Amino acid sequence: MMVILTACGGGAGSSTAGGATAEAAAATGESAKTTDGAAPVKVVWWHAMSGELGGVVDELVKRFNESQDDVEVEAVFQGTYDESLNKLKTAMGSGTGPTMIQTYEIGSRFMIDSGAITPMQQFIDGESYDVSKLEPNILGYYTFDDRLYSMPFNTSNPILYYNKDAFKAAGLDPENPPKTYEEVEKAAKTLTKDGMTGGSFAIYGWFMEQLLANQGAELLNNSNGRAGMADQAQLGAPAAVRTLEWWKKMVDAGTMLNLGRKTDDTKKAFAAGQIAMTLDSTASLRGIVQAAEGKFEVGTAPLPKPTAADADKGGVVVGGASLWIMNDRPEAEQQAAWSFIKFLAEPATQAYWHVNTGYFPITKQAYDEDLVKENLKKYPQFQTAVDQLHGTEPTPATQGAVMGVFPEARQLTETAIEEALTGAATPQDALDRASAEITQKIQEYNSTVAQ
Structure with a gap:
């Protein structure tokens, strides 16, 4: 596949850290082990956020890791979106790939067709996770045949x-x-x-x-x-x-x-x-x-x-990238990744991500956070972006x-x-x-x- 550099990708830099929640660990049956001193479930996350964006990723992972002891997330910068996806293609079937990966929106068809991912809908249905709290226009891009295959992460238009x-x-x-x-x-x-x-x-x-x-x-x-x-x-x-x-x-x-x-x-x-x-x-x-x-x-x-x-x-059509869970990893590891993804979708997390990067919050309640309200006062120009997103009716075109x-x-x-x-x-x-x-x-x- 010919590759190009896209606007919302990373440039240079690296990031490492770790994290998860006790809820996810309990779902995997790992909670008792880690409570007894066993090693936490490790989640490797490949991402394409460089520079200041990479720093924000580091901070989110750090906060997640410090919130509990059952799961450890390691965030690894893999270059631009194209470079990261090409590395994933090379790793497929070798057992050397990540637990989860950030992939740009235009890579969605390939990710689905690859047969290498576990649809996000499987985790959503497994615990009746409420997706109504997420932005419908953002969810719309990543929903195919009424199934959400990946979780939106960084979104723009x-x-x-x-x-x-x-x-x-x-x-x-x-x-x-x-x-x-x-x-x-x-x-x-x-x-x-x-x-x-x-x-x-x-x-x-x-x-x-x-x-x-x-x-x-x-x-x-x-x-x-x-x-x-x-x-x-x-x-x-x-x-x-x-x-x-x-x-x-x-x-x-x-x-x-x-x-x-x-x-x-x-x-x-x-x-x-x-x-x-x-x-x-x-x-x-x-x-x-x-x-x-x-x-x-x-x-x-x-x-x-x-x-x-x-x-x-x-x-407008949302741009940016979403998060995919790979199906060649152990079930406990996938569940731990899902727990981290839920953390990333929380209003407070999304508020921090939005204010420090400029990407839209994917969670509607993030706009109620004081951090977002204060940021909008400082940068009132962003109201245009919010209004444009909310004013877009989902159709095949949008x-x-x-x-x-x-x-x-x-x-x-x-x-x-x-x-x-x-x-x-x-x-x-x-x-x-x-x-x-x-x-x-x-x-x-x-x-x-x-x-």
């Missing part, structure tokens, strides 16, 4: 960031950001002056996926691969062509810069005041606001719709596409965007070619999977 000071200086209302493609285009034109360009969107396949879902369009057939295995990509459909033509029109007009595929490059340009608008993940919010401190005020707005008539259509070759598909989408923006091909031709290649790869993958 994209929003529009804009320079409020630049809006005011250009005579635009900083409290009324653009909501449609046409309004973005007009604002970009007005903002392009005095060394500043209206905006820049990184060439990132995730953004195209989100802009399609935001107008209720599906990326794949068979209800985005959720009513059955998808075997056709729909990237050349009118919704995608309209979106790329709009994007290209602004680049051609010089009101939108093409800064390439790295989201970090658009973030730096935004912080430097070189561009007035950009798209980025909600997980980047705190960093973007902090980078602009003392220079300008950052505004946030929902992802734009094609037209005002599309206001009630579609919504639940997200499912295919076993998603990393490759995303890269092919980026190549098509690049070709269109640089004039190497028309948006229609570039997207048609990418759609045909994605379709071929999907069908090749499907042929290898037992139905």
